[in-house]
Amino acid sequence: xxxxxxxxxxxxxxxxAVLTLFTLAILIFILxxxxxxxxxxxxxxxxxxxxxxMGKEGGILPTLIATIYIxxxxxxxxxxxxxxxxxxxxxxxxxxxxxxxxxxxxDALAGVPSIIFGLFGxxxxxxxxxxxxxxxxxxxxxxxxxxxxxxxxxxxAIRAIPYQLREVSYSLGGTRSQTIMRVVLPNALPGILxxxxxxxxxxxxxxAAVIFTAGSSLRIPRTIxxxxxxxxxxxxxxxxxxxxxxxxxxxxxxxxVVILLINTVAYLLMFRxxxxxx
Amino acid sequence: MSxxxxxxxxxxxxTKNLSxxxxxxxxxxxxxxEFPACAITAIIxxxxxxxxxxxxxxxxxxxxxxxAKIRGEILLDGKNIYQLNVLExxxxxxxxxxxxxxxxxxxxxxxxxxxxxxxxxxxxxxxEIVERSLKAVRLWDELKDRLDQNALGLTDEQRQRxxxxxxxxxxxxxxxxxxxxxxxxxxxxxxxxxxxxxxKEKYTIVIVTHNMxxxxxxxxxxxxMLLGKLIEFGTTSQIFTRPQHPETENYISGRFG
Numbered sequence: 001x002x003x004x005x006x007x008x009x010x011x012x013x014x015x016x017a018v019l020t021l022f023t024l025a026i027l028i029f030i031l032x033x034x035x036x037x038x039x040x041x042x043x044x045x046x047x048x049x050x051x052x053x054m055g056k057e058g059g060i061l062p063t064l065i066a067t068i069y070i071x072x073x074x075x076x077x078x079x080x081x082x083x084x085x086x087x088x089x090x091x092x093x094x095x096x097x098x099x100x101x102x103x104x105x106x107d108a109l110a111g112v113p114s115i116i117f118g119l120f121g122x123x124x125x126x127x128x129x130x131x132x133x134x135x136x137x138x139x140x141x142x143x144x145x146x147x148x149x150x151x152x153x154x155x156x157a158i159r160a161i162p163y164q165l166r167e168v169s170y171s172l173g174g175t176r177s178q179t180i181m182r183v184v185l186p187n188a189l190p191g192i193l194x195x196x197x198x199x200x201x202x203x204x205x206x207x208a209a210v211i212f213t214a215g216s217s218l219r220i221p222r223t224i225x226x227x228x229x230x231x232x233x234x235x236x237x238x239x240x241x242x243x244x245x246x247x248x249x250x251x252x253x254x255x256x257v258v259i260l261l262i263n264t265v266a267y268l269l270m271f272r273x274x275x276x277x278x
Numbered sequence: 279m280s281x282x283x284x285x286x287x288x289x290x291x292x293t294k295n296l297s298x299x300x301x302x303x304x305x306x307x308x309x310x311x312e313f314p315a316c317a318i319t320a321i322i323x324x325x326x327x328x329x330x331x332x333x334x335x336x337x338x339x340x341x342x343x344x345x346a347k348i349r350g351e352i353l354l355d356g357k358n359i360y361q362l363n364v365l366e367x368x369x370x371x372x373x374x375x376x377x378x379x380x381x382x383x384x385x386x387x388x389x390x391x392x393x394x395x396x397x398x399x400x401x402x403x404x405x406e407i408v409e410r411s412l413k414a415v416r417l418w419d420e421l422k423d424r425l426d427q428n429a430l431g432l433t434d435e436q437r438q439r440x441x442x443x444x445x446x447x448x449x450x451x452x453x454x455x456x457x458x459x460x461x462x463x464x465x466x467x468x469x470x471x472x473x474x475x476x477x478k479e480k481y482t483i484v485i486v487t488h489n490m491x492x493x494x495x496x497x498x499x500x501x502x503m504l505l506g507k508l509i510e511f512g513t514t515s516q517i518f519t520r521p522q523h524p525e526t527e528n529y530i531s532g533r534f535g
Contacts, residue, residue: 094344164379168441171339172392172448173369182395187382 031256038253041246047254051218055234056243060251062220066135066228069221070214071203073139074146079196081143082150083185086192089151090158091180103155110148117145118212126213133227138214145209146199153198157191158184190269197266201259207232231255289353290315290482291336291371291452296350298331298340305331307506308350313452313499318474318483320497320514322490324534328506329486333454336484337371338364354452369396372450376457378437380429380444385412385421388429388440392448411443415473435466442473453477455485459492471496490530494518502526 049059085102093099121141131137161184169179185192207230215227216237229237231251238248289312298306306328313319321329334340335348338359352359359367369392381388389408398404408425412418417439421427429440438458445453455474459467474483474496487493493500494514501511502525510517510526521527528534 162379164375164377165381167339167342167375168379168381168444169391169395170342171337171368171373171375172395172445173365174391174395175365178395182391183381 034249034252034256037246038249038251041250042254046247046250050220054241054243055218055238055247057247060231060234060247060254062218063229063231063234063251066214066221067204067230067232069135069224069228070138070142070210070230071200073135073224074142074203075196075200077140077143078147078150078199082147082195082199083154083192085147085151086154086158087180087185090155091176091184103152106148106151109144110152113208114145114206115208115212117141118209120144121209121213131225133213133215133217134225135214135221135228136224138210138228138230139224141209141213142203142206145206146202149199149202150192150195153195154188154192157188157194160191161187190272194266194269197262197269201262201266204230204262205232205255205259206230207236211236288315288356289313290355291484292353293332293336294351294353296332296335296348296352298328298335298346298348300331300343301345305506306335309503309508311501311508311511313482313484315482316478316480317498318478318485318496319499319501320493321484321486321501321503322488322493322529323503324529325488327503329488329503330456332503333456333484333486334373336452336454337368337373339368339373369448370450371452371454372445372448373454373456374438374441374445374458376460378434378441378461380432380437380440382428382430384426385429385432385440386425389444389447392444396448407447411447414446414477415439415443417443433466434462435469438462438466438470439473442470442477450481452482452484455483457487458485459487459489467492502529504529 046059047064048061050061051063052058085106089099089102118141121137121144125131125137125140126133129137131140165183165187166179169183174182210230211233214230214233216229216233217227218229219226221228232255235248235251235255238244238251292310292312294310296306296309297304309328309332311332321332323329331340336352336359340346340348341364354362354367354370359371362370381391383391386404386408389411390404393404393407398407409418409422412421417436420436421432429437432440438461442453442458459470462470471492474485477483478498485493485497497514499512500514500517502509502517502521502523504525510521510523512522517526518530521530
C-alpha cells in the first residue's frame, strides 16, 4: 500500500502539471491560430507595398514605417528619463519617504490602463501642445507609458551590481559620477537594455494609446509631425471594420513574430546579466 | 600610543583621540595610534572590535556608510586628513579589501582604472603603469600575454594580487589591507605575505587581520583592539612574547576570540 503523503504528493504534481500544460496550450493555440491564417499572407509584396481601398487590398508598408517611427521616438525619449530616474533613486538618494513616493508613483503609472494614457496624450500633446495627431504625440504618449518599466528594470539592474565594486572605485579616488559611469552603468547595461527592449515591445504592441494620439492615417509619415497608423492599429481597424480578415491576420502574425523576437532578445540579455554577476 | 623603538622614525599616519560612531553606536573609542613609515603594522582583535572601522576611517571610506561620523584627528604626514581633498587622500592612502574583487574587465583595464579616473588616458603611459604595477606584485610574467583576458577568470590569489596592483597603480603612500587573505588558501596567503614584506620597503602598510599567526609572521608592529578600544600597541615581538595587558595575553593565547 502507498502511504498517504506520497499519494498527496502525486496528486499535487498532477494538478500543477495540468495547470501548466493548460497555460502553455492556450499560448500555443493562439500562435497556431494566428500563424495558420496569417503566415501565408506574408509576402514581400504584402510587406513593401502601399495599401489600397483602406487596406482591403495591397500591403502594409506605411504601418510598418509608422510602427518603427513611433517606437523609436518612444524609446529615445523614455530611456534617458527612465535610466536617469533609476540612477538618481539608487545612487543619489538614501531610502526615504521621497524615494518611496517616486517608486510608488512609477508602480502606479505601470498599472494605469493604456487607454487612459491615450486620453492623456490626446489632451496634452495633440490638443494642448498643438502637435495634432502625429508620430511625435504618439511617441511621447508611449514614452510616458513605458517609463515605469524602464525605471524599475534599470533600478533592479543597478541594485544588482555588488556594493564592493563601487567601494573599489571610491577607494581608488573615483568620484561618484565616475563610479556610476565606469562601474555601475556598464555592468548594469544588459539589465537596463532588457527594460528598454520590454518597453519597445509594449510600444510596438500598443493600440489604444496610439489611435488617440497618432491617428490612423494610411499615408507614409514623412516627418514626426505627420500622423501615422501602426501595425497594431491597422489590425484593429481591419478586423473591426471587417475590411479584410486575411490582411488583418497577416498583420497580426507579423506583429506577433516581432514581439516574440523582441522578448527573446530581452530574455537573452537578462540571462547574460544574471550569469555574469553570478 | 607610540611603540618603543619607533621613536626615531616619525609616524607616516597617526590618529589622536579618534572615535567613530555609526548613529548612536560608538565603534571606535578614543584611539591614538601611530603607523611608522616603511613598516607593517597589524591590527588584531576579535570580530566586532572596531579594527575594520578604524582602518576605513583612515581613508574616509567609512563615510560611505549612512550615519557614520568621527571625532578626533587623523594625521597623514602630520596634516589633518580632513584638510585634504578626499579624492587626493584616497589616492595617497590605498585600500585592498577582503574579497579579491576585481572588476569584470580585462586585466589591463582593472589596473588602468585608477590612473584613468585621475585623468591619465595616454595608452603608452597606461601601458607603462600596468607593466610596473604587475611587476610589483610579481604577476607580470604570468599575465603579460593575457592582459586582454577578463580578470574574473584568474585564480583567487592572482585576483588578490591584481587588486594590490590596481591599488599600486595610483601610486599611493600608505596601503590599508582589510583581511586581504581571508578568502585565500594557506599557500596563497604565504605568497601574499611575502609580497607585503617586499612592499614595505616603499610603503607604509596597515593590515587588519583576525589571524594572529599572520600578524606574528608579517608585521613589525601590532595593535590589539577590543570592544572599540586600542588595548595595547607595541612591536610585534613584544606583543606576542611580553604582552602588558591580561586581555592581550588572553587573546594571544587563544582564551577568547
